[in-house]
Amino acid sequence: MEKQTITIYDVAREAAVSMATVSRVVNGNPNVKPATRKKVLEVIDRLDYRPNAVARGLASKKTTTVGVIIPDVTNVYFSSLARGIDDVAAMYKYNIILANSDGNEQKEIQMLNTLLAKQVDGIIFMGNNLTDELRTQFARSKTPIVLAGSVDPKEEVESVHIDYVAAVEEAVNDLVNHGNKRIAFISGPLDEPINGEYRLKGYKNVLKSNGIEFDEELVFETDSSYRSGEVLWPALSSANVTAAFVGDDELACGVLNGAKDAGVKVPEEFEVVTSNNSKLTEIVRPQLSSITQPLYDIGAVSMRLLTKMMNNEEEEGAQKTVELPYGFIKRASTK
Amino acid sequence: MEKQTITIYDVAREAAVSMATVSRVVNGNPNVKPATRKKVLEVIDRLDYRPNAVARGLASKKTTTVGVIIPDVTNVYFSSLARGIDDVAAMYKYNIILANSDGNEQKEIQMLNTLLAKQVDGIIFMGNNLTDELRTQFARSKTPIVLAGSVDPKEEVESVHIDYVAAVEEAVNDLVNHGNKRIAFISGPLDEPINGEYRLKGYKNVLKSNGIEFDEELVFETDSSYRSGEVLWPALSSANVTAAFVGDDELACGVLNGAKDAGVKVPEEFEVVTSNNSKLTEIVRPQLSSITQPLYDIGAVSMRLLTKMMNNEEEEGAQKTVELPYGFIKRASTK
DNA sequence: GTGAAAGCGCTAACAT
DNA sequence: ATGTTAGCGCTTTCAC
Numbered sequence: 001m002e003k004q005t006i007t008i009y010d011v012a013r014e015a016a017v018s019m020a021t022v023s024r025v026v027n028g029n030p031n032v033k034p035a036t037r038k039k040v041l042e043v044i045d046r047l048d049y050r051p052n053a054v055a056r057g058l059a060s061k062k063t064t065t066v067g068v069i070i071p072d073v074t075n076v077y078f079s080s081l082a083r084g085i086d087d088v089a090a091m092y093k094y095n096i097i098l099a100n101s102d103g104n105e106q107k108e109i110q111m112l113n114t115l116l117a118k119q120v121d122g123i124i125f126m127g128n129n130l131t132d133e134l135r136t137q138f139a140r141s142k143t144p145i146v147l148a149g150s151v152d153p154k155e156e157v158e159s160v161h162i163d164y165v166a167a168v169e170e171a172v173n174d175l176v177n178h179g180n181k182r183i184a185f186i187s188g189p190l191d192e193p194i195n196g197e198y199r200l201k202g203y204k205n206v207l208k209s210n211g212i213e214f215d216e217e218l219v220f221e222t223d224s225s226y227r228s229g230e231v232l233w234p235a236l237s238s239a240n241v242t243a244a245f246v247g248d249d250e251l252a253c254g255v256l257n258g259a260k261d262a263g264v265k266v267p268e269e270f271e272v273v274t275s276n277n278s279k280l281t282e283i284v285r286p287q288l289s290s291i292t293q294p295l296y297d298i299g300a301v302s303m304r305l306l307t308k309m310m311n312n313e314e315e316e317g318a319q320k321t322v323e324l325p326y327g328f329i330k331r332a333s334t335k
Numbered sequence: 336m337e338k339q340t341i342t343i344y345d346v347a348r349e350a351a352v353s354m355a356t357v358s359r360v361v362n363g364n365p366n367v368k369p370a371t372r373k374k375v376l377e378v379i380d381r382l383d384y385r386p387n388a389v390a391r392g393l394a395s396k397k398t399t400t401v402g403v404i405i406p407d408v409t410n411v412y413f414s415s416l417a418r419g420i421d422d423v424a425a426m427y428k429y430n431i432i433l434a435n436s437d438g439n440e441q442k443e444i445q446m447l448n449t450l451l452a453k454q455v456d457g458i459i460f461m462g463n464n465l466t467d468e469l470r471t472q473f474a475r476s477k478t479p480i481v482l483a484g485s486v487d488p489k490e491e492v493e494s495v496h497i498d499y500v501a502a503v504e505e506a507v508n509d510l511v512n513h514g515n516k517r518i519a520f521i522s523g524p525l526d527e528p529i530n531g532e533y534r535l536k537g538y539k540n541v542l543k544s545n546g547i548e549f550d551e552e553l554v555f556e557t558d559s560s561y562r563s564g565e566v567l568w569p570a571l572s573s574a575n576v577t578a579a580f581v582g583d584d585e586l587a588c589g590v591l592n593g594a595k596d597a598g599v600k601v602p603e604e605f606e607v608v609t610s611n612n613s614k615l616t617e618i619v620r621p622q623l624s625s626i627t628q629p630l631y632d633i634g635a636v637s638m639r640l641l642t643k644m645m646n647n648e649e650e651e652g653a654q655k656t657v658e659l660p661y662g663f664i665k666r667a668s669t670k
Numbered sequence: 671g672t673g674a675a676a677g678c679g680c681t682a683a684c685a686t
Numbered sequence: 687a688t689g690t691t692a693g694c695g696c697t698t699t700c701a702c
Binding site: 352353354355356359366367368371390392393394395396 | 671672673674675677678679680
């Protein structure tokens with residue numbers, strides 16, 4: 001004896017009204033006489049009726065859910081963005097389908113397609129490399145998409161992020177001002193525009209305006225893991241580096257600990273600045289000076305922007321790119 | 336001129352077959368002549384047809400999506416579980432609706448209801464306090480639910496976790512073996528069973544079997560934040576503590592740094608063990624000895640269990656509780 | 671192996 | 687203010 005799912009029709013019959021009326025009260029449509037509303041509400045309560053969102057989605061062509069493609073929830077940078085996204089989503093009554101991609105293009109494309117199949121009303125994409133293939137796939141559907149915490153070099157897709165070039169300039173400038181000439185540039189894959197294009201440009205700009213020659217040997221490309229940073233010191237040391245700009249906090253913690261474990265004095269002999277000001281920067285000793293990014297806000301603003309796009313509230317010809325303010329916080333890892 | 340969404344019916348017409356047949360090839364039903372299948376597939380490709388998962392969900396009463404209620408994605412403990420959940424979900428072609436609750440019962444109930452309204456096929460609940468109200472709400476629906484990384488003291492809901500009592504016993508025993516008599520018990524809210532019931536019991540058990548009297552003054556209840564740990568040293572110090580068991584890694588990092596910043600030598604003068612063996616334990620100096628929990632696996636196993644429940648593959652009268660093995664890793668924060 | 675037809679539970683005109 | 691009636695795009699018997 002299966003428990004029968006109870007539908008809008010059951011409520012209508014019990015309340016002796018039409019399903020249209022039930023639908024109206026469920027959806028808060030004001031065109032219902034208070035007495036009727038009350039009666040319907042009672043029946044709904046008595047029958048423990050719950051509107052079926054799937055049926056509603058099919059009929060209305062809106063699912064009030066948005067897809068979120070994330071490289072890895074386990075990474076604080078991304079989970080901070082995700083939290084901002086979810087909070088704003090909840091505020092606007094949306095839910096989030098979260099899918100981990102590991103930054104793998106094939107997975108990203110595949111996720112995108114399942115999300116579209118599930119009729120999400122919009123998509124937030126976090127990823128470090130917006131390939132052409134991906135851009136093509138995006139274009140296939142008319143579902144609004146925004147990039148959170150990343151950049152579309154071609155500026156075809158809406159995105160929310162900070163000015164990476166300027167932020168890195170500020171950080172590296174600090175290092176130069178302390179007299180450092182040989183400053184390492186340490187980051188994840190350079191084929192990710194955020195690293196190879198923007199951050200590197202900021203780094204080079206500062207060197208140039210200070211008359212320091214750019215030295216290819218001081219660019220260290222790794223993955224962004226703690227471990228990769230930890231084992232980097234010997235290489236840094238033999239390159240006679242006295243300071244480092246690092247593009248990721250976990251990586252920076254590794255670099256810092258690797259140096260310290262080798263007996264190097266920080267910041268006296270070696271200065272480090274990092275990029276994301278996540279919790280980690282305060283947990284290590286010495287605490288890490290860092291560019292500050294409003295991670296939560298980047299997520300929140302992305303989602304807010306997406307809600308506008310989903311409601312066609314977006315101004316025509318509005319800028320595709322939202323730049324949020326960055327900052328710099330000096331801690332003990334720099335002089 | 337809106338781009339018309341193309342449906343199964345369009346494909347049927349173009350391929351000169353019935354929609355039933357199209358449905359069959361889309362769903363991999365073998366009862367289709369190869370030639371027909373080929374023809375249909377061609378049309379699907381040509382028309383760029385994508386099955387509408389919402390319509391499918393309405394007709395089949397399965398959405399292939401599961402709800403995941405999580406206190407905070409930003410917390411590594413939970414995000415690690417979440418990653419395990421999502422990976423296994425993906426493996427079984429499910430998607431995840433992720434909702435942050437902040438451990439707030441009202442939000443949890445509300446999320447639960449939206450998830451059910453969205454007709455999720457199952458739910459994974461992460462939370463530290465399974466209240467009666469929540470249990471009642473769970474019972475209202477027949478949707479399978481499993482608890483990940485937490486315990487239902489009444490054992491009414493399926494759950495996956497480690498043996499917290501035994502794990503804490505092992506950790507505290509280590510501390511006792513090093514000659515410590517005054518060992519602090521530091522954790523988040525004691526009204527969460529995992530803290531106030533299981534962990535505390537393990538702690539007391541060890542004291543008892545070693546003839547050490549339990550001292551209420553050595554129990555420190557805080558929230559689980561880094562900051563709360565950081566400011567705890569003065570209190571610990573005046574309680575003449577020589578070691579501490581801590582129930583959360585962030586909290587433990589705070590405790591450790593607070594002590595170190597006050598000039599205390601770790602582990603010589605003060606030993607610390609923590610509970611979750613997250614990345615943080617290796618990032619701080621000295622590195623933290625810790626209970627090890629297979630976080631990713633707890634998530635993965637929870638999801639696997641849920642898939643079985645969703646397919647009614649679960650053995651009748653099977654144990655409601657899955658206990659995964661814990662471990663203990665000695666690092667530099669203990670002698 | 672294939673088709674016809676009846677829903678799935680709801681929204682959204684359109685009437686009244 | 688309320689009811690009637692088509693769908694929404696698909697799955698799923700049940701025939702053939």
